[in-house]
Amino acid sequence: MAVSPSSSAQSVFRNKMARYYGLFTIGFLIVSTIMLLLEVFAGVPTQIIGWVFLLLTMALYATIGIISRTKLLDEYYVAGRNVPAVFNGMATGADWMSAASFISMAGTLFLIGYDGLAYIMGWTGGYVLLALLFAPYLRKFGQYTIPDFVGARFGGNTARIVAAICAIIVSLTYVTAQVVGVGLIMQRFIGVDFRLGVVIGLSGVLVCSFLGGMKAVTWTQVAQYIILITAYLIPVTFLSIQLTGFPIPQLSYGQALQNIVRLEQEQGLSKTTESPAVPGKFVTSGYIPPFNEGLSNASARAAVNQINNQFGSSLTPPEAITIPDAKRPELGDWRGTPWNFLALMACLMLGTAGLPHILIRFYTVPSVRESRLSVGWSLFFIFLLYFTAPAYAAFSRWNILENVVGKQVSELPAWTEQWGRNGLIAIRDFKAIDGVALGKQPSWVKNLEKSGAVVIEDANGNGVIDLGPFEKVDDKTGRAGEISGTAVTEKSIDGIVQYGEIGTPTAGTIDGDLVVLSAPDIAGLPFTIGALVAAGGLAAALSTADGLLVVIASAVAHDIYFRTINPKASLQTRIMLGKSMIVVAAVIAALLALPRLALIAQMVAWAFSMAAATFFPIVLLGIFWRRANGPGAIAGMIGGLVVTIFYMAMNYTNPAFNVLGISHLGSGIFGLPVAIILVVVVSLMTKAPPREIQELVDNLRNPITDDETMAKYGSKGAAQAH
Template sequence: MEAFTRRLARLSISFVLGFFGLVLLLLQAERAGMPTRLIGYIFLLAPILIYAVIGAASRTSDVVEYYVAGRRIPAVFNGMATAADWMSAASFIGLAGTLYFAGFDGLAFVMGWTGGYVLVALFLAPYLRRFGQFTIPDFLGARYEGHLPRVIGVVIAVIASFVYVVAQIYAVGLVTSRFAGIQFQIGVFVGLAGVLVCSFLGGMRAVTWTQVTQFLVRIVAYLVPVVILSWQVTGLFVPQLSYGRVLQNLAPIERKLAESPDERAVQAQRQARAARFESEVAGLPGSLTRAREAARTNFEALLGKPNVPGHDIAAAQRALRELPKTPAEAREQWGRMRAEELAQAAPLRPHAEPFVAKTPSDSRAARNNFLALVFVLMVGTAGMPHILTRYYTTPGVAAARRSVFWSLFFILMLYLAAPAYAVFAKWVVYTQLVGLPVSDLPAWVASWGKVGLVRVEDVNHDGILQLAELSLSPDVIVLALPEIAGLPYVVTGLVAAGALAAALSTADGLLLTISSALSHDLYYRMINPSASIPRRLVISKAVLLSVAVLAAAIASLRPESIVQTVGFAFSIAAAGFFPALTLGVFWQRANKWGAAAGMIGGIAVTLAYAVMTHPFFGGSMANAWWGIQPIASGIFGVMAGFVAIIAVSLVTPAPSEEARSVVLFIRIPRERAIAAADAAGLEK
């Protein structure tokens, strides 16, 4: 290991040990009476300062260091950095929450995301490393002879990475707004500074070494709460082994709640509300006019009465102000509220039962979605540009293969704990929260309610919390679990630091991918090949900053849950890249026109299906094929991509010998590739 690598390894380990020493000091300070708000500030600021120092120590103006960290990252460290790049806010924050609500069906995310690394190891990582350029569009341009595949690759890389990065910055906003006590929209832009501090300074070199540190922070932050909770509930310190016992004990509690008369009464009331919203939507625009007149009449009547409490008047005024302004807005808002009521009114879903549905056809649709999602996440992993780029940073092909192994090993440390997180969280909620008087709910309910991730409404006005009266966002399960379980606030702060590390590390990698695609593949390769290295780096940093600000602006609008947003990014990457990359490696007959048709066709089918079926775009699941949800729309795009590449390549001229030599070079050892090129009379 070079002196630089040894120095930064020591630096990263020293900072990590210092951070966990700080955790122990804060634990003692909390016992001594330190305010929790101050503890939250420290947990937000201290890690960012650590990352900033590492980023500053890694700053570089060398283009190879900036784009691929000098191609000298050892396999173990690259495995940690890849795991950090991979274990985004979707994994850290959203995965356990998805398993909490979806139960068995949520395992599609675990199976798809981990299984994808098998495809990476077998089909892509070693071959792309042997190719030895900077980006995925670089490979497409060389393999498919020209700028057309490169440009299409740039567009797909930007779209997939941008959707992904919006989810990460949204997570940063959640954490900063909750623990800094600021408005969510402001928290998004405050957290943006933490995202930029590493990628802006030193590119891939800085990102790699901060990601090593961030991985260590987040894996400890993820495991500590669930290990403590496992000890509290089962007396064992290994949650991966103990949660099965809790899951067995959870089944009778689920049956009791499902059969509770109070729960059924609340569900019936919510179904009635959903019916009213459906009626209001059907009656537009007249229903909006009547609703506005009724709200105004109620507000004016309260103003005219003596001794009316001020909060009643404020509530009436707010109800009038928050009414939709137009029939189109009313259709969207009331339709969303109807869907929320129906979701809360749904019968309790047994956690361990697969493909729960009212009818056999719905059960088949659930199974189809499970399989489609596993497939899309697997091939999306093998086509995600910010992950594949990481294997350009290793010293060689063998190191790239070992790096995949270490990546999967480190990822499994988190993924094997996520099901335990979901089960323990559900146990605590069902046994310690449901049934409490609404007036005696713990403080965390109000704290996370201010962020918009928890909502309680006493629907039947009995003063007791029923499960159907509690609305939890999937994104709150991990973040709030320490508070839900009554653990010290320092543990909550540690989880916040881990969540922040997860979002920051992945956002750094994604932003670097986007800026590299635009500055290196588009600007340098196509617009200005004579650009100097300093100019290229300036362009890259300017693009990175612009994209980051745009992503933060979109994240401030509160998109769909983190896991759903990230899942759709994988559909885009799967359809756009996987067919072109795999056929580019394993089928010499694939040519430029086939690759262009496959990438365009795959991404077009994926986006068109999402528009047809997702309510955000005005679509409806009534337009779905075989009941497949829009998050898995990439399954149709992948099939379209393979068909288009094969069909168009067969009816258009074969690729040149130079293009075929690229396949020879990346698929066989260097010495054999050179010998084959000599035999064919090609340049080495």
């Protein structure tokens, strides 16, 4: 029986777990310190340190998984509903913060400045909605999955199945992105092959979630949270001490911002220019000035080309369009307006509040009261990282503008070369290839040769590339000794690094992942700290993957099989099916991850818009509007999804299709009102929900936790679960 334990038993349990995890934290810090000492004083090779951190943390997660193995349904799907608010907060934090939050978010801020803050506010502000509008009511409802709620509230299997399919699609793309993250971290820090990295990482996930379901996932996520937040905070704290002499980066990066503003002005990176398309409209570029990103379909074109390369297909990429464009002034210029920022932020907030793997975390706390508190702790633990990300970005940008830009190519700090080997950064100044043997030129030069932007001919036949003084060939092309082409300009051969020359082997801008990954090296810290960051990134990716696999498994085994196909299935069958679904989902995710399609990361971003236009309005109206009924909910979910996907697909391929300059990432803002209107109109046109469902809504609003009564609503027409 799922009876909430009495509050004294609860506090004994909470104190016991606090002691365990306190000891764990101390132990983890001691082990890290020992590794640090071994590296510095005993000269233990970095490769070994990398492996030790990897294997140690993976072994730890597996151990927690084995200790928490279970055959009880309540433990497998909802961790026995006895996770104290604070620990559920940490687990939610780890569940929520993915490889993208840990590694890429600071990088996004670094690259696009203010415009990236839509992610910071979006991915935190959603928790306020979750706390005020969803969490207490979903906890009151209890049960196992979000489709369970949709099915019970909107009376029927159609609504349940639509919700289950949405949950599976969203979670599967999301988990694929995590698997890619795991592979990349392994590759960069341990030097193993990407595929092997994926396999090692996934086996770690499986040991944990397969044996113990939600219970094991929850308690592993708590440990993973501790590791990831430690790993995130240490390097940036040292950066702050070095750069400002003050050990709290979250407060001291104002100084970094001031230096960025100064350096950007000196280097001509922040300037106000007239729009090429709209005369009289002025836009200011730079880190602080807002809304200066234009629209383009470069990512759609890249995605199509990548698919063609990987699978030998011959899809035609869409025609290149950028807005603003001097040649097509009729497309306008939306820079300088806040609409795209606001739409994106709104979608991220509403999507966060509607994502199934986050919502189910609030089924695992003992009571309605604890669920409210638990959202607070969740956001607090997430806040620790998101509050720090802008500091990371600012210190990195300050450092690069100060110590890389304007320096001689030959005098760059050592970390640029080190991370250049991983392909995250390339200094694209041709001075670097002066005197280099033919065929030994770095890959960014080879890539430019392939695209035709540079031609190298060994005119004097000495087998070495010789640069000469710059000469203009015509308006677009230049020559400098043995190199010529459109990429050859006076600045690109002068041996002094320009901001625009800092890129990667394949692109003209830095890979944003560099910001967090290289921070320990920029701060001159030993490799052990770098390995700690890798372990943190891995923890972030694995914990999110774990939570998602449980959602997928429960959607198939519980919602589709047990609730719809075979309500008489035995407990054993249901748990066995859940376990095998976890393995199946993991294998599918691994297969989808192997080609490393850029489209996957794109789909994760779209998942927020889709959740914002489907789950969010349905769950919201289900709780706050008694009259909402099944036909309304189904019409709303489908209508919201169709409008969102339509805008998304149109704008992604052809940005000239836009409303107020809102990009495909914010497409949920159009689907949401359609979904709400459809729920309202269709509900009013059809019969009011039966008395029993109206009673369910009244019950949801009563905060006294009562799982036995609520179980009746959930399992109506199905075999008693417990």
